[in-house]
Amino acid sequence: MGGGIQERIAEVFRGRSQTEMARVLGVSQRNISRYVTGAMPGPEFLRALAEVECVDVGWLLTGKPTPIPESPIAGKSSPADLTNASTEDIVKELSKRVRMHVDQATEMLDLARKMQRQIDKLESDEAPKEP
Numbered sequence: 001m002g003g004g005i006q007e008r009i010a011e012v013f014r015g016r017s018q019t020e021m022a023r024v025l026g027v028s029q030r031n032i033s034r035y036v037t038g039a040m041p042g043p044e045f046l047r048a049l050a051e052v053e054c055v056d057v058g059w060l061l062t063g064k065p066t067p068i069p070e071s072p073i074a075g076k077s078s079p080a081d082l083t084n085a086s087t088e089d090i091v092k093e094l095s096k097r098v099r100m101h102v103d104q105a106t107e108m109l110d111l112a113r114k115m116q117r118q119i120d121k122l123e124s125d126e127a128p129k130e131p
Contacts, residue, residue: 010036012053043106057105
């Protein structure tokens, strides 16, 4: 599914009500409704959604998967592939990936907010002035 972040959030919710997802994510149903109709969610919501639903924050924000650097468990797709990796290696790698995604999401959200402020300023500068 292409489109914007609201379509990707709706795709993650597939078949579940906004009320159910609000409860699972610990936010109000009103916020969920705002996010699926175009409001930009904050980093805390994106982090919770990515964690609970096992989706990539980079994908939520851009629609493109975030590349993962090589690691001891990179490319391992089934439990059988992980038999030689220690639990500690797996946990370390997953933690590293989560931190990387959170950092990327925070950077992208900061940029999006900066751009929105610039757009708001341009729009207010162009608005007709009252005599």
